[in-house]
Amino acid sequence: MNIAVCRPQVPFARGGAEIFTDELVRQLRIRGHEAEIVSVPFKWYPGQRVLTQAFLWRLLDLTEADGRKIDLVVSTKFPSYCVRHPNKVVWLVHQFRQAYELDRTELGQFSESAEDRATRRRIQRLDQVALGEARKLFATSGNVAGRLRASTGLEAEVLPHPPQELDYRTDAYEPFVFSVGRLDRAKRIDLLIQAAAKQGVDVVVSGEGPDRARLEQLANGRVTFTGRVSEAELADLYARCRAVFYAPVDEDFGMVPFEAFLAAKPVVTTTDAGGPRDVVRDRDTGRVVEPTVEAVAGALAIGEDDARRWGEAGKALAERVTWDGAIDRLLS
Amino acid sequence: MKVAYYSPLPPSRSGVADYSALLLPELRKHVDVVVAAKRRFRRFPSADVALYHVGNDPDAHGWIAEALHARPGLVVLHEYVLHHLVAGITLGKGDSRGYLDAMERGHGLAGRLLAFGVTEGRIPPLWETRPEQFPLAGDVLGAATGLIVHSRFVESRARTAGFQGPIWRIPHPAWPLPDAPSEPVAGSPLIGCFGHLNESKRIPQLLAAFDRLSASQPRARLLLVGALSDRLDGLETPAGVVREEYVPEDRLWALMKACDVIVSLRSPTMGETSGSAIRALSLGKPLIVSDVGWFSELPDSVAIKVPVDETEPEALSAALERLSSDEAARAAMGKAAHELVERDHSLSRVAELYAGALEEAAGGGVVREVVLRDVAEAAAEIGIEAADPGAGEIAGRLDEVELGG
Numbered sequence: 001m002n003i004a005v006c007r008p009q010v011p012f013a014r015g016g017a018e019i020f021t022d023e024l025v026r027q028l029r030i031r032g033h034e035a036e037i038v039s040v041p042f043k044w045y046p047g048q049r050v051l052t053q054a055f056l057w058r059l060l061d062l063t064e065a066d067g068r069k070i071d072l073v074v075s076t077k078f079p080s081y082c083v084r085h086p087n088k089v090v091w092l093v094h095q096f097r098q099a100y101e102l103d104r105t106e107l108g109q110f111s112e113s114a115e116d117r118a119t120r121r122r123i124q125r126l127d128q129v130a131l132g133e134a135r136k137l138f139a140t141s142g143n144v145a146g147r148l149r150a151s152t153g154l155e156a157e158v159l160p161h162p163p164q165e166l167d168y169r170t171d172a173y174e175p176f177v178f179s180v181g182r183l184d185r186a187k188r189i190d191l192l193i194q195a196a197a198k199q200g201v202d203v204v205v206s207g208e209g210p211d212r213a214r215l216e217q218l219a220n221g222r223v224t225f226t227g228r229v230s231e232a233e234l235a236d237l238y239a240r241c242r243a244v245f246y247a248p249v250d251e252d253f254g255m256v257p258f259e260a261f262l263a264a265k266p267v268v269t270t271t272d273a274g275g276p277r278d279v280v281r282d283r284d285t286g287r288v289v290e291p292t293v294e295a296v297a298g299a300l301a302i303g304e305d306d307a308r309r310w311g312e313a314g315k316a317l318a319e320r321v322t323w324d325g326a327i328d329r330l331l332s
Numbered sequence: 333m334k335v336a337y338y339s340p341l342p343p344s345r346s347g348v349a350d351y352s353a354l355l356l357p358e359l360r361k362h363v364d365v366v367v368a369a370k371r372r373f374r375r376f377p378s379a380d381v382a383l384y385h386v387g388n389d390p391d392a393h394g395w396i397a398e399a400l401h402a403r404p405g406l407v408v409l410h411e412y413v414l415h416h417l418v419a420g421i422t423l424g425k426g427d428s429r430g431y432l433d434a435m436e437r438g439h440g441l442a443g444r445l446l447a448f449g450v451t452e453g454r455i456p457p458l459w460e461t462r463p464e465q466f467p468l469a470g471d472v473l474g475a476a477t478g479l480i481v482h483s484r485f486v487e488s489r490a491r492t493a494g495f496q497g498p499i500w501r502i503p504h505p506a507w508p509l510p511d512a513p514s515e516p517v518a519g520s521p522l523i524g525c526f527g528h529l530n531e532s533k534r535i536p537q538l539l540a541a542f543d544r545l546s547a548s549q550p551r552a553r554l555l556l557v558g559a560l561s562d563r564l565d566g567l568e569t570p571a572g573v574v575r576e577e578y579v580p581e582d583r584l585w586a587l588m589k590a591c592d593v594i595v596s597l598r599s600p601t602m603g604e605t606s607g608s609a610i611r612a613l614s615l616g617k618p619l620i621v622s623d624v625g626w627f628s629e630l631p632d633s634v635a636i637k638v639p640v641d642e643t644e645p646e647a648l649s650a651a652l653e654r655l656s657s658d659e660a661a662r663a664a665m666g667k668a669a670h671e672l673v674e675r676d677h678s679l680s681r682v683a684e685l686y687a688g689a690l691e692e693a694a695g696g697g698v699v700r701e702v703v704l705r706d707v708a709e710a711a712a713e714i715g716i717e718a719a720d721p722g723a724g725e726i727a728g729r730l731d732e733v734e735l736g737g
Binding site for chain 1: 333380381688691692694695696698699702703706707726729730732733734735
């Protein structure tokens with residue numbers, strides 16, 4: 001099949017959605033399909049321009065390219081699913097969250113003006129139409145599917161995808177907790193730093209982001225900040241750590257838990273973390289606690305035996321999520 | 333965002349007053365609401381959008397219709413037939429010409445002639461005899477910038493009448509269930525009928541059907557709650573009928589709770605929703621309704637629908653017989669009613685839908701202009717002109733995703 005995988009692109013930014021879609025294309029090609037990324041730059045501000053940006057996708061003609069029929073488009077996140085195609089499947093990473101659960105929070109972007117309120121509603125209507133016309137809807141996590149159901153009434157099958165390919169292995173359960181990801185407030189690394197200080201646990205934090213300076217100040221030298229790491233370094237940190245902390249606010253899906261599990265490491269998360277709750281189960285594959293310093297501090301105190309047992313349980317779970325299975329369902 | 337809210341409110345006994353009393357606190361969680369008072373409606377509250385609850389009762393809604401004509405806005409059209417309202421704000425104020433003009437606008441010269449017949453006392457008032465044939469909704473539709481309706485029936489009537497503005501279909505909200513226990517009323521089964529008891533509620537037909545049911549179900553009782561219309565004075569009630577006049581809200585619930593089946597018949601319909609039927613669904617009571625208007629749109633899983641034609645007596649008897657004798661069917665319908673209310677009629681959902689409609693009504697025009705201007709500028713910059721086929725294609729794509737209109 002000729003398959004166009006659609007994703008918006010924020011120039012100079014690369015995150016989980018980009019890793020996921022690149023890997024999807026690679027996996028489709030391995031299985032004999034012609035697959036290609038189709039991308040359009042996306043700028044989500046000012047708010048009034050979001051709809052115009054979304055409409056760009058509607059103008060694309062993806063029925064064929066250079067005389068070759070495009071059999072299937074797989075759209076991933078807002079606004080790529082506004083694309084028009086008779087065989088459109090959506091594997092939803094997320095909607096435009098500022099128009100939904102982030103509205104009227106510090107992460108929202110729409111004011112109380114009549115124009116902003118109406119823009120938000122138009123985005124919701126656009127979702128109804130664009131997602132409603134998909135031949136099939138998948139969501140990367142139960143959290144994403146739940147948000148879709150709550151906001152549009154549309155049902156999506158939960159279809160998680162495997163994490164990026166790394167040299168996953170288990171070398172040891174050294175006494176440190178590892179965290180990896182973009183350093184912004186929504187990832188709540190500050191909660192980890194404060195809890196670790198309280199518990200006397202060593203922490204290694206990898207990644208870059210706008211919150212790094214604040215976090216380093218908060219850590220006051222007690223935390224190792226590695227900055228961005230190579231794939232080999234990342235695999236090594238997963239292989240050696242005792243546990244992995246991953247507790248963003250209401251995360252869509254998040255590949256970190258699966259990455260940790262494939263290294264047989266348990267994950268510490270919080271009750272409000274969203275997507276990770278699909279796979280992190282308290283005292284089974286990690287710890288799930290209230291998002292407070294005290295609760296997280298207690299959860300970080302994981303003995304080596306528990307870490308090994310919970311990590312192995314997570315590994316068994318993660319190994320069941322394969323590209324073979326995901327692509328079979330996607331193309332069914 | 334601020335909304336100027338025009339509605340009757342308690343202590344008015346109008347159904348819309350009850351509706352607004354239920355909705356307002358929840359709506360205020362989403363938008364700022366300033367309630368317009370009847371006595372000072374001419375001083376329009378400062379707001380981004382005005383919302384007018386329009387129903388057929390001139391006492392409750394006359395001032396609201398007048399405010400709407402002075403300042404167009406979003407209309408909640410609680411019923412489609414507004415003849416009584418129009419008569420009230422014209423003839424009721426000695427404005428015969430206003431009534432004649434309204435009838436002519438709605439129904440042409442024949443309408444004006446009929447209106448003369450009414451004003452001259454030659455024919456009975458049309459709002460009492462056949463209002464459904466002369467709905468007189470045109471003036472309200474003409475002043476409405478958008479509509480909120482409760483049924484596809486009213487939506488369809490408005491579109492057929494030529495209304496081209498946006499329409500939001502929002503279900504009637506369900507009331508929170510009161511804790512009070514049911515009131516002990518004899519009857520096995522106990523069949524209830526609630527509300528103003530007039531001819532359009534098919535009371536004579538219901539009494540006849542109940543009389544037939546009594547032959548096979550001697551312990552059955554029919555509980556009729558509500559003021560009886562003058563025109564039904566002298567109506568004979570068969571044995572087994574229990575009468576209650578108008579009852580306050582808490583007792584209404586207690587009596588409804590006691591019922592096994594609730595009947596809510598209607599014909600002709602003015603396009604209205606039934607507050608009694610919504611209450612019955614909230615309580616998980618199986619319903620028997622007329623197969624008309626909003627009632628037709630209830631899922632078959634929660635209501636048996638009785639056609640309003642020559643088969644009505646037989647169908648109504650069969651429905652009563654079935655629900656009286658089949659406890660499992662009653663239970664299944666009750667379960668489906670609970671599910672329906674939770675899914676479609678929850679107060680929080682209805683308030684959210686209202687907020688969406690209000691926000692779009694207030695700012696949607698500006699947003700549309702921003703998008704269209706962006707697209708038009710980009711098209712013009714690369715030489716696409718209005719007459720080009722490409723422009724038509726762009727317009728079509730905008731319409732597909734509801735950004736065009």
